[in-house]
Amino acid sequence: MLEFVLFWSLICFSVYYTVQWTIRSSRKVLPGPKGWPAVGVLFEFDLSTLHFKLFEWSAKYGDIFQFEVFRKKFVSLNSSDILREAFSKEPNASITSARPQTFVGEYIFDNYSDIAFASPDSAWTKRRKLAFQLIRSYGDGLSCIEYQIKKKLRTVSEEIRHLDNKNVDPSDMVEEFILYTLEILIIGQSSGKNGELQKVLRKLDFLINATANPGIDVVYSLFPFLRFLPLRTSLMFKEIQKTKQRMLDLMELLSKADTTEKGVYHTVVDVMNQRDEQGKQWFTKDNLSNLLMNLVVAGFLTTRGTILSMIQLLAKRPDLQKALQQEIDRVIGPDREPCLADREKCHLAEAVVIETLRYISHVPLSLLHATSQATTIGGYSIDKNTVIVPNLWTIHHSEKEWDEPFKFKPERFLDAEGLLLPSNNPIRKRVIAFGFGKRSCIGEVFARSRIFLFLATIMQQTTILEPEGKSLEDLLPREMVPGVSLQPKDYEIRFVLRSNLRPS
Numbered sequence: 001m002l003e004f005v006l007f008w009s010l011i012c013f014s015v016y017y018t019v020q021w022t023i024r025s026s027r028k029v030l031p032g033p034k035g036w037p038a039v040g041v042l043f044e045f046d047l048s049t050l051h052f053k054l055f056e057w058s059a060k061y062g063d064i065f066q067f068e069v070f071r072k073k074f075v076s077l078n079s080s081d082i083l084r085e086a087f088s089k090e091p092n093a094s095i096t097s098a099r100p101q102t103f104v105g106e107y108i109f110d111n112y113s114d115i116a117f118a119s120p121d122s123a124w125t126k127r128r129k130l131a132f133q134l135i136r137s138y139g140d141g142l143s144c145i146e147y148q149i150k151k152k153l154r155t156v157s158e159e160i161r162h163l164d165n166k167n168v169d170p171s172d173m174v175e176e177f178i179l180y181t182l183e184i185l186i187i188g189q190s191s192g193k194n195g196e197l198q199k200v201l202r203k204l205d206f207l208i209n210a211t212a213n214p215g216i217d218v219v220y221s222l223f224p225f226l227r228f229l230p231l232r233t234s235l236m237f238k239e240i241q242k243t244k245q246r247m248l249d250l251m252e253l254l255s256k257a258d259t260t261e262k263g264v265y266h267t268v269v270d271v272m273n274q275r276d277e278q279g280k281q282w283f284t285k286d287n288l289s290n291l292l293m294n295l296v297v298a299g300f301l302t303t304r305g306t307i308l309s310m311i312q313l314l315a316k317r318p319d320l321q322k323a324l325q326q327e328i329d330r331v332i333g334p335d336r337e338p339c340l341a342d343r344e345k346c347h348l349a350e351a352v353v354i355e356t357l358r359y360i361s362h363v364p365l366s367l368l369h370a371t372s373q374a375t376t377i378g379g380y381s382i383d384k385n386t387v388i389v390p391n392l393w394t395i396h397h398s399e400k401e402w403d404e405p406f407k408f409k410p411e412r413f414l415d416a417e418g419l420l421l422p423s424n425n426p427i428r429k430r431v432i433a434f435g436f437g438k439r440s441c442i443g444e445v446f447a448r449s450r451i452f453l454f455l456a457t458i459m460q461q462t463t464i465l466e467p468e469g470k471s472l473e474d475l476l477p478r479e480m481v482p483g484v485s486l487q488p489k490d491y492e493i494r495f496v497l498r499s500n501l502r503p504s
């Protein structure tokens with residue numbers, strides 16, 4: 001009897017392992033660089049410019065490949081088709097909507113109580129929905145924000161009038177404009193660049209840009225005790241926490257001001273008083289502070305990079321400026337203020353914005369995703385807890401997808417009549433600057449509205465020229481300053497009022 005049981009057990013085991021082995025060997029093995037034992041590919045790239053290495057590897061290994069750092073598995077997605085398969089088709093869309101565990105998510109965003117660094121659960125879904133609705137339709141909808149943006153653009157125009165023809169670094173003006181619109185969105189008021197809140201927001205943004213990079217995160221996640229040592233980065237992390245508290249204190253103070261102007265803050269504070277079906281507070285003080293941090297960080301550097309890049313690119317293209325000015329004169333005229341309704345008739349301006357976003361690809365690796373369970377992408381098996389790297393830099397600069405990808409050519413988004421290609425056109429669909437699917441950017445409409453109104457106002461009133469007595473470098477995406485969001489290097493230009501250039 002024992003022999004009989006042993007015999008059949010052996011047969012069953014053999015069959016089981018043969019089937020497993022056959023399944024495993026029939027799986028396609030993901031290509032990718034081998035790396036070193038334990039550390040993986042850690043020493044094969046500069047941590048702040050990982051996107052350059054991934055671009056190089058994608059040429060060798062294809063649209064999907066894997067690599068390891070400290071035994072953690074990363075899968076890089078390098079074409080718009082593979083990204084769609086991973087992010088927009090179920091069940092992958094749900095599986096890949098998780099975020100990896102990060103030091104920043106845990107320590108800076110109070111154990112993932114924000115939106116951007118947290119993985120989905122029912123509370124997160126409610127938080128994201130709330131934030132999305134507030135940004136998209138705050139007050140009377142975008143028209144309320146539009147009114148405020150236009151008000152600020154009047155002071156920008158005034159400033160430009162004073163600067164007429166002088167060499168100027170436009171970053172101060174652009175930063176003030178963006179921070180003002182964020183203050184209006186969040187708290188309904190702004191005291192301008194000398195106001196305490198704007199100074200605090202600016203400081204917070206630059207601290208986060210200097211610290212929240214994947215390289216620093218890998219090291220601090222592995223050795224979290226480093227945050228207690230007097231290292232430069234650890235001190236910056238401490239400073240972030242202090243500055244965040246200062247931001248909250250200021251917002252609380254400002255929210256008590258006797259004014260009718262309200263912002264996201266006021267609504268969210270009301271939501272904090274609500275209870276869910278179990279009688280529990282579903283939106284806590286930590287959720288509030290970290291949502292505000294998300295908006296301040298995601299809403300500043302991304303838009304700063306886009307507007308400053310656009311100004312530099314235009315300064316080098318007088319022909320393009322002329323065409324933009326003709327479009328704006330035709331649609332808006334010289335006297336009426338540009339408004340959001342003009343967007344649909346300003347085809348070239350829209351193409352310039354889209355091409356700027358593609359060309360600079362300044363959020364090169366989007367935000368990292370992770371798999372919440374094992375799945376298959378592109379025919380390859382991907383394990384649970386794999387970090388997914390949406391390689392937007394490569395998708396936007398691949399020769400397979402673009403003609404002359406490192407050239408700034410807004411006309412690639414226009415048809416033969418000069419009309420903007422529809423958003424479902426395959427060429428438009430390859431631009432994924434705001435991500436897509438369950439984790440796509442919640443600030444896209446807000447960001448694009450600000451950028452369009454800025455561009456239209458500038459082109460209506462001025463021509464951007466190279467500086468006097470100095471040269472202006474071409475904006476080359478590969479030479480942008482690294483950070484959470486790549487930024488153009490400092491530069492100077494001249495704004496010259498069009499009225500001064502018109503023949504008398």
Ligand code: HEM
Nearest residue numbers: 115116298299302303366367433434435439441442443447
């Ligand atoms: C040019 C401007 C902007 C660009 C290029 C941009 C790009 C992105 C990208 C690539 C992502 C990650 C998508 C993903 O994980 O798959 C993202 C997420 C996010 N963005 Fe933006 N963004 C911009 C402006 C803004 C603004 C103005 C706000 C808010 C005021 C904002 C708030 C957010 C938030 C909260 C997330 C996280 C969403 C989530 O994790 O579910 N962004 N953005």
